[in-house]
Amino acid sequence: MKLTDRKLLILDDNPDILQLVKESLTIAGFTHLTTAHTKKEALDLLRTDQFDLAILDIMLPDGSGFEVLRHIRQHSMMPALFLSAVSDIEKQYQGFELGADDYIVKPFRPKELELRILSILKRSYPPQEELVQLEGCQIDFERAVVLKEEEEISLTAKEFSLLRVLYNHKNKIVTFDTLLTKVWGEQYEGYENTLMAHIRKIRQKIEINPSKPTHLLTVKGLGYQLRVD
Structure with a gap:
Protein backbone atom coordinates (compact mmCIF):
# COMPACT_ATOMS: atom_id res chain seq x y z
CA MET A 1 0.00 0.00 0.00
CA LYS A 2 1.28 3.47 -0.90
CA LEU A 3 1.62 5.95 1.95
CA THR A 4 -0.85 8.26 0.23
CA ASP A 5 -3.46 5.47 0.27
CA ARG A 6 -3.48 5.46 4.07
CA LYS A 7 -6.71 6.57 5.74
CA LEU A 8 -6.47 9.91 7.54
CA LEU A 9 -8.91 11.42 10.06
CA ILE A 10 -8.82 15.23 10.22
CA LEU A 11 -10.44 16.87 13.25
CA ASP A 12 -10.91 20.65 13.40
CA ASP A 13 -13.86 22.85 14.37
CA ASN A 14 -12.91 25.49 11.79
CA PRO A 15 -14.44 24.58 8.40
CA ASP A 16 -11.93 26.77 6.55
CA ILE A 17 -9.00 24.92 8.14
CA LEU A 18 -10.61 21.56 7.38
CA GLN A 19 -11.05 22.58 3.75
CA LEU A 20 -7.46 23.85 3.48
CA VAL A 21 -6.01 20.66 4.98
CA LYS A 22 -8.21 18.43 2.84
CA GLU A 23 -7.44 20.31 -0.39
CA SER A 24 -3.68 20.45 0.24
CA LEU A 25 -3.47 16.74 1.10
CA THR A 26 -5.62 15.84 -1.91
CA ILE A 27 -3.20 17.76 -4.13
CA ALA A 28 -0.36 15.83 -2.43
CA GLY A 29 -1.99 12.58 -3.55
CA PHE A 30 -3.84 11.41 -0.44
CA THR A 31 -7.00 9.56 -1.41
CA HIS A 32 -8.76 8.62 1.86
CA LEU A 33 -9.49 11.72 3.91
CA THR A 34 -12.30 11.88 6.49
CA THR A 35 -13.17 15.06 8.40
CA ALA A 36 -14.81 15.75 11.75
CA HIS A 37 -15.82 19.06 13.39
CA THR A 38 -16.34 17.95 16.98
CA LYS A 39 -14.99 15.54 19.54
CA LYS A 40 -18.21 13.50 19.34
CA GLU A 41 -17.99 13.19 15.55
CA ALA A 42 -14.37 12.06 15.80
CA LEU A 43 -15.10 9.46 18.50
CA ASP A 44 -18.07 8.12 16.53
CA LEU A 45 -15.87 7.73 13.44
CA LEU A 46 -13.11 6.04 15.44
CA ARG A 47 -15.62 3.52 16.79
CA THR A 48 -16.99 2.60 13.36
CA ASP A 49 -13.95 2.88 11.07
CA GLN A 50 -10.23 2.14 10.98
CA PHE A 51 -7.77 4.98 10.37
CA ASP A 52 -4.01 5.04 9.85
CA LEU A 53 -3.32 8.55 11.18
CA ALA A 54 -5.23 11.30 13.00
CA ILE A 55 -4.70 15.06 12.60
CA LEU A 56 -6.17 16.67 15.72
CA ASP A 57 -7.05 20.21 16.74
CA ILE A 58 -6.94 20.87 20.50
CA MET A 59 -9.70 23.42 21.17
CA LEU A 60 -13.08 21.91 20.23
CA PRO A 61 -16.65 23.06 21.00
CA ASP A 62 -17.41 19.90 23.01
CA GLY A 63 -14.01 18.99 24.45
CA SER A 64 -10.40 18.79 23.30
CA GLY A 65 -8.14 16.91 20.95
CA PHE A 66 -6.26 15.68 24.00
CA GLU A 67 -9.36 13.71 25.03
CA VAL A 68 -9.62 12.25 21.54
CA LEU A 69 -5.98 11.11 21.66
CA ARG A 70 -6.55 9.56 25.11
CA HIS A 71 -9.40 7.55 23.57
CA ILE A 72 -7.20 6.48 20.66
CA ARG A 73 -4.39 5.36 22.96
CA GLN A 74 -6.80 3.15 24.91
CA HIS A 75 -7.29 1.06 21.79
CA SER A 76 -4.34 1.50 19.42
CA MET A 77 -0.96 3.03 18.69
CA MET A 78 -2.23 4.72 15.53
CA PRO A 79 -0.01 7.77 14.88
CA ALA A 80 -1.44 11.20 15.64
CA LEU A 81 -0.38 14.75 14.90
CA PHE A 82 -1.67 17.90 16.61
CA LEU A 83 -2.44 20.86 14.35
CA SER A 84 -3.39 23.69 16.68
CA ALA A 85 -3.30 27.45 17.23
CA VAL A 86 -2.20 26.74 20.80
CA SER A 87 1.52 27.57 20.83
CA ASP A 88 2.02 27.17 24.60
CA ILE A 89 5.05 24.92 25.00
CA GLU A 90 3.46 23.21 28.02
CA LYS A 91 0.50 22.20 25.84
CA GLN A 92 2.90 20.82 23.26
CA TYR A 93 4.63 18.79 25.97
CA GLN A 94 1.24 17.54 27.10
CA GLY A 95 0.45 16.41 23.57
CA PHE A 96 3.69 14.45 23.30
CA GLU A 97 3.20 12.94 26.76
CA LEU A 98 -0.17 11.62 25.61
CA GLY A 99 1.51 9.89 22.69
CA ALA A 100 1.39 12.40 19.83
CA ASP A 101 3.93 11.86 17.05
CA ASP A 102 4.21 15.53 16.08
CA TYR A 103 2.81 19.00 16.83
CA ILE A 104 2.37 21.81 14.30
CA VAL A 105 1.34 25.32 15.34
CA LYS A 106 -1.12 27.28 13.17
CA PRO A 107 -0.73 29.13 10.89
CA PHE A 108 1.06 26.40 8.98
CA ARG A 109 2.48 25.77 5.53
CA PRO A 110 0.59 23.01 3.68
CA LYS A 111 3.86 21.58 2.34
CA GLU A 112 5.26 21.27 5.86
CA LEU A 113 2.13 19.41 6.97
CA GLU A 114 2.40 17.05 3.99
CA LEU A 115 6.06 16.27 4.65
CA ARG A 116 5.56 15.70 8.36
CA ILE A 117 2.63 13.36 7.70
CA LEU A 118 4.66 11.39 5.18
CA SER A 119 7.54 11.16 7.66
CA ILE A 120 5.23 9.78 10.38
CA LEU A 121 3.65 7.29 7.97
CA LYS A 122 7.06 6.05 6.80
CA ARG A 123 8.10 5.37 10.40
CA SER A 124 4.79 3.83 11.41
CA TYR A 125 4.17 1.69 8.34
CA PRO A 126 7.47 0.48 6.88
CA PRO A 127 7.18 -1.44 3.60
CA GLN A 128 6.23 -5.06 4.08
CA GLU A 129 8.72 -7.66 3.04
CA GLU A 130 7.98 -9.41 -0.22
CA LEU A 131 7.20 -13.10 -0.23
Whole structure:
Protein backbone atom coordinates (compact mmCIF):
# COMPACT_ATOMS: atom_id res chain seq x y z
CA MET A 1 0.00 0.00 0.00
CA LYS A 2 1.28 3.47 -0.90
CA LEU A 3 1.62 5.95 1.95
CA THR A 4 -0.85 8.26 0.23
CA ASP A 5 -3.46 5.47 0.27
CA ARG A 6 -3.48 5.46 4.07
CA LYS A 7 -6.71 6.57 5.74
CA LEU A 8 -6.47 9.91 7.54
CA LEU A 9 -8.91 11.42 10.06
CA ILE A 10 -8.82 15.23 10.22
CA LEU A 11 -10.44 16.87 13.25
CA ASP A 12 -10.91 20.65 13.40
CA ASP A 13 -13.86 22.85 14.37
CA ASN A 14 -12.91 25.49 11.79
CA PRO A 15 -14.44 24.58 8.40
CA ASP A 16 -11.93 26.77 6.55
CA ILE A 17 -9.00 24.92 8.14
CA LEU A 18 -10.61 21.56 7.38
CA GLN A 19 -11.05 22.58 3.75
CA LEU A 20 -7.46 23.85 3.48
CA VAL A 21 -6.01 20.66 4.98
CA LYS A 22 -8.21 18.43 2.84
CA GLU A 23 -7.44 20.31 -0.39
CA SER A 24 -3.68 20.45 0.24
CA LEU A 25 -3.47 16.74 1.10
CA THR A 26 -5.62 15.84 -1.91
CA ILE A 27 -3.20 17.76 -4.13
CA ALA A 28 -0.36 15.83 -2.43
CA GLY A 29 -1.99 12.58 -3.55
CA PHE A 30 -3.84 11.41 -0.44
CA THR A 31 -7.00 9.56 -1.41
CA HIS A 32 -8.76 8.62 1.86
CA LEU A 33 -9.49 11.72 3.91
CA THR A 34 -12.30 11.88 6.49
CA THR A 35 -13.17 15.06 8.40
CA ALA A 36 -14.81 15.75 11.75
CA HIS A 37 -15.82 19.06 13.39
CA THR A 38 -16.34 17.95 16.98
CA LYS A 39 -14.99 15.54 19.54
CA LYS A 40 -18.21 13.50 19.34
CA GLU A 41 -17.99 13.19 15.55
CA ALA A 42 -14.37 12.06 15.80
CA LEU A 43 -15.10 9.46 18.50
CA ASP A 44 -18.07 8.12 16.53
CA LEU A 45 -15.87 7.73 13.44
CA LEU A 46 -13.11 6.04 15.44
CA ARG A 47 -15.62 3.52 16.79
CA THR A 48 -16.99 2.60 13.36
CA ASP A 49 -13.95 2.88 11.07
CA GLN A 50 -10.23 2.14 10.98
CA PHE A 51 -7.77 4.98 10.37
CA ASP A 52 -4.01 5.04 9.85
CA LEU A 53 -3.32 8.55 11.18
CA ALA A 54 -5.23 11.30 13.00
CA ILE A 55 -4.70 15.06 12.60
CA LEU A 56 -6.17 16.67 15.72
CA ASP A 57 -7.05 20.21 16.74
CA ILE A 58 -6.94 20.87 20.50
CA MET A 59 -9.70 23.42 21.17
CA LEU A 60 -13.08 21.91 20.23
CA PRO A 61 -16.65 23.06 21.00
CA ASP A 62 -17.41 19.90 23.01
CA GLY A 63 -14.01 18.99 24.45
CA SER A 64 -10.40 18.79 23.30
CA GLY A 65 -8.14 16.91 20.95
CA PHE A 66 -6.26 15.68 24.00
CA GLU A 67 -9.36 13.71 25.03
CA VAL A 68 -9.62 12.25 21.54
CA LEU A 69 -5.98 11.11 21.66
CA ARG A 70 -6.55 9.56 25.11
CA HIS A 71 -9.40 7.55 23.57
CA ILE A 72 -7.20 6.48 20.66
CA ARG A 73 -4.39 5.36 22.96
CA GLN A 74 -6.80 3.15 24.91
CA HIS A 75 -7.29 1.06 21.79
CA SER A 76 -4.34 1.50 19.42
CA MET A 77 -0.96 3.03 18.69
CA MET A 78 -2.23 4.72 15.53
CA PRO A 79 -0.01 7.77 14.88
CA ALA A 80 -1.44 11.20 15.64
CA LEU A 81 -0.38 14.75 14.90
CA PHE A 82 -1.67 17.90 16.61
CA LEU A 83 -2.44 20.86 14.35
CA SER A 84 -3.39 23.69 16.68
CA ALA A 85 -3.30 27.45 17.23
CA VAL A 86 -2.20 26.74 20.80
CA SER A 87 1.52 27.57 20.83
CA ASP A 88 2.02 27.17 24.60
CA ILE A 89 5.05 24.92 25.00
CA GLU A 90 3.46 23.21 28.02
CA LYS A 91 0.50 22.20 25.84
CA GLN A 92 2.90 20.82 23.26
CA TYR A 93 4.63 18.79 25.97
CA GLN A 94 1.24 17.54 27.10
CA GLY A 95 0.45 16.41 23.57
CA PHE A 96 3.69 14.45 23.30
CA GLU A 97 3.20 12.94 26.76
CA LEU A 98 -0.17 11.62 25.61
CA GLY A 99 1.51 9.89 22.69
CA ALA A 100 1.39 12.40 19.83
CA ASP A 101 3.93 11.86 17.05
CA ASP A 102 4.21 15.53 16.08
CA TYR A 103 2.81 19.00 16.83
CA ILE A 104 2.37 21.81 14.30
CA VAL A 105 1.34 25.32 15.34
CA LYS A 106 -1.12 27.28 13.17
CA PRO A 107 -0.73 29.13 10.89
CA PHE A 108 1.06 26.40 8.98
CA ARG A 109 2.48 25.77 5.53
CA PRO A 110 0.59 23.01 3.68
CA LYS A 111 3.86 21.58 2.34
CA GLU A 112 5.26 21.27 5.86
CA LEU A 113 2.13 19.41 6.97
CA GLU A 114 2.40 17.05 3.99
CA LEU A 115 6.06 16.27 4.65
CA ARG A 116 5.56 15.70 8.36
CA ILE A 117 2.63 13.36 7.70
CA LEU A 118 4.66 11.39 5.18
CA SER A 119 7.54 11.16 7.66
CA ILE A 120 5.23 9.78 10.38
CA LEU A 121 3.65 7.29 7.97
CA LYS A 122 7.06 6.05 6.80
CA ARG A 123 8.10 5.37 10.40
CA SER A 124 4.79 3.83 11.41
CA TYR A 125 4.17 1.69 8.34
CA PRO A 126 7.47 0.48 6.88
CA PRO A 127 7.18 -1.44 3.60
CA GLN A 128 6.23 -5.06 4.08
CA GLU A 129 8.72 -7.66 3.04
CA GLU A 130 7.98 -9.41 -0.22
CA LEU A 131 7.20 -13.10 -0.23
CA VAL A 132 10.24 -15.23 -1.06
CA GLN A 133 9.27 -17.44 -3.99
CA LEU A 134 10.72 -20.95 -4.10
CA GLU A 135 9.86 -23.81 -6.41
CA GLY A 136 7.09 -25.36 -4.33
CA CYS A 137 6.31 -22.70 -1.73
CA GLN A 138 6.62 -19.12 -0.56
CA ILE A 139 8.31 -17.89 2.60
CA ASP A 140 6.45 -15.06 4.34
CA PHE A 141 8.96 -13.55 6.77
CA GLU A 142 6.42 -10.92 7.82
CA ARG A 143 4.23 -13.61 9.40
CA ALA A 144 6.87 -16.31 9.93
CA VAL A 145 5.04 -18.89 7.84
CA VAL A 146 5.64 -21.01 4.74
CA LEU A 147 2.82 -21.00 2.19
CA LYS A 148 2.67 -24.41 0.54
CA GLU A 149 -0.23 -25.70 -1.58
CA GLU A 150 -2.70 -23.30 0.07
CA GLU A 151 -1.47 -24.42 3.52
CA GLU A 152 0.19 -22.15 6.06
CA ILE A 153 3.05 -23.85 7.89
CA SER A 154 4.36 -21.97 10.92
CA LEU A 155 8.07 -21.51 11.48
CA THR A 156 9.54 -21.90 14.96
CA ALA A 157 11.69 -19.08 16.32
CA LYS A 158 14.94 -20.95 15.54
CA GLU A 159 13.74 -22.00 12.08
CA PHE A 160 12.80 -18.40 11.35
CA SER A 161 16.19 -17.13 12.54
CA LEU A 162 18.11 -19.68 10.48
CA LEU A 163 16.09 -18.93 7.34
CA ARG A 164 16.50 -15.19 7.90
CA VAL A 165 20.31 -15.53 8.06
CA LEU A 166 20.37 -17.84 5.03
CA TYR A 167 18.12 -15.53 3.02
CA ASN A 168 20.20 -12.48 3.94
CA HIS A 169 23.10 -14.35 2.27
CA LYS A 170 21.02 -16.06 -0.41
CA ASN A 171 22.92 -17.99 -3.10
CA LYS A 172 26.06 -17.77 -0.96
CA ILE A 173 27.60 -20.32 1.38
CA VAL A 174 26.91 -19.59 5.04
CA THR A 175 29.36 -21.47 7.24
CA PHE A 176 28.30 -23.67 10.13
CA ASP A 177 30.07 -21.35 12.56
CA THR A 178 28.29 -18.28 11.20
CA LEU A 179 24.85 -19.86 11.54
CA LEU A 180 25.58 -21.18 15.01
CA THR A 181 26.94 -17.83 16.20
CA LYS A 182 24.08 -15.75 14.80
CA VAL A 183 21.30 -18.05 16.04
CA TRP A 184 22.71 -19.57 19.25
CA GLY A 185 25.29 -16.96 20.21
CA GLU A 186 29.01 -17.07 20.83
CA GLN A 187 28.74 -20.00 23.25
CA TYR A 188 27.31 -22.35 20.65
CA GLU A 189 29.39 -25.44 21.35
CA GLY A 190 27.21 -28.52 21.61
CA TYR A 191 24.51 -27.17 19.28
CA GLU A 192 25.95 -28.61 16.06
CA ASN A 193 23.56 -31.57 16.03
CA THR A 194 20.68 -29.25 16.93
CA LEU A 195 21.53 -27.13 13.88
CA MET A 196 21.36 -30.19 11.64
CA ALA A 197 17.99 -31.16 13.14
CA HIS A 198 16.58 -27.69 12.48
CA ILE A 199 17.85 -27.73 8.90
CA ARG A 200 16.03 -31.05 8.35
CA LYS A 201 12.81 -29.57 9.70
CA ILE A 202 13.15 -26.48 7.50
CA ARG A 203 13.64 -28.71 4.45
CA GLN A 204 10.46 -30.57 5.31
CA LYS A 205 8.63 -27.26 5.21
CA ILE A 206 10.14 -25.62 2.11
CA GLU A 207 11.29 -28.41 -0.19
CA ILE A 208 9.12 -30.45 -2.58
CA ASN A 209 11.28 -33.49 -1.83
CA PRO A 210 13.17 -32.92 1.46
CA SER A 211 15.46 -35.91 0.82
CA LYS A 212 16.58 -34.30 -2.46
CA PRO A 213 16.63 -30.58 -1.67
CA THR A 214 16.92 -28.03 -4.46
CA HIS A 215 16.92 -24.84 -2.37
CA LEU A 216 18.46 -25.50 1.04
CA LEU A 217 21.68 -27.26 0.16
CA THR A 218 24.49 -28.68 2.28
CA VAL A 219 27.98 -27.64 1.17
CA LYS A 220 30.07 -30.48 2.57
CA GLY A 221 32.57 -29.40 5.19
CA LEU A 222 31.58 -25.72 4.93
CA GLY A 223 27.95 -24.95 5.67
CA TYR A 224 24.62 -24.36 3.94
CA GLN A 225 23.34 -22.40 0.98
CA LEU A 226 19.82 -21.13 0.29
CA ARG A 227 19.33 -20.97 -3.47
CA VAL A 228 16.77 -18.43 -4.60
CA ASP A 229 16.17 -17.52 -8.26
